[in-house]
Amino acid sequence: MSLTDHAPAIAFRGRTVGEIAATLPGATAVFRRHRLDFCCGGDVPLAEAAARRGAPLDEIEAALDEIEAGLEPDEVPAAAIETGALIDHILVCYHEAHRRDLPELILLSQKVERVHAGNPALPVGLTDLLRETAGLLEMHMKKEELILFPAMRRSTSAMVAQPVRVMREEHDDHGEQIRRLEALTGGFTPPPGACRSWTALYLGLGHFVAELMDHIHLENNVLFPRFDAEG
Template sequence: MHTTFERDPLDVTVAAWATQVPGATEVFRRHRLDFCCGGQRSLREACAARDVDPDAVLAELQQLPRTPMQAPPSTTPELIEHILRRYHDVHRQQLPELIRLTDKVEAVHRNHPDVPVGLGNLLRQMHEELLEHMSKEENVLFPMLRAGGSAMAHMPIRVMRMEHDAHGEQLQRLRALTRDMTPPDEACATWRALYTSLSQFVDDLMQHIHLENNVLFPPFERT
């Protein structure tokens, strides 16, 4: 293993695995284990919630290559800038294109039994709510954290966490509508491109929420 946990590794939180062990988040994605919104669950609890064998997941984690963990930016302003450039800016580009592709697939293949009916409406809702969420972070919370935080930061952080939970629920709906982004064998190039792009968006949003919930927020919640 890459790190030494003083307790049973199955009792270590998923967030601790995700932040301390390189490659852990990929294992969690593969098993659909929530390491962003549900990061404070133990590995044992997260596996039980998904009906996944915890010993099998632990074995995979322990087989990961022993490479150094790439640390997130070391200061709060650097981490915030990374989140803004890598995730906020990217989400603003991703969602309009995803909506365009979805509208095309739903229209052209509306009679296909596997067409993701309702996906366009879900993505529009996510787009609207993410834009509002990111605006609140950029205009209220992030300036507060850049300035060093205060007891006043607790409430907006709590609100952001609640909204992250809502985003996580939407991702579950997205997976259900698309059968985990699995196109039918006869799917056209646009349908396949849509699901490839959706998979990237899901990965990006989960990593975005993970960085905020498990790296950026906790130091300010302890003050």
């Protein structure tokens, strides 16, 4: 797909958020800034997604247009990456990162809940929620690593379609976990006077959630559709 094949900015509003994110490098930063769901809810047209959030559609389109105009000739959209290479990217950049980051976040959360017990701004129950999130995510990643990804590398058979549907459903569960984390922490905004550990915890949570959203987006909007069409 040539970079010149992108539709003009006026057409962005009619394209789905997920498709834009998959074909326009840098679009996810715009969607994240305006709190548009480009991963689990990526099948919604941009105009509808913006309306749901009360986000400025014209401003979003202008930002996407600016990104498109500034693309370097050698920038490759995610949709153009070969399946095996895309799977390798997901494994290294997301599976390994989640396994590295979540244990540290759980430890930080334990510390904050212990040291600041009684503080009305304390996100009580955050440690338990993070443990639950880590458990669900680990099971999900194992299924991909042991079953789904090897099958995708071997074949584009319609036999992959059912596991893909299951993974999409689990992604919806991860999306719910993200919403619970955001609600419990006030959008990862530390309260006034928060200590360094509390600040580091929320900064790390924001980074983890951003990576998880990118992870889900790449699978839902780029990798999985290559197999949805089979059969």
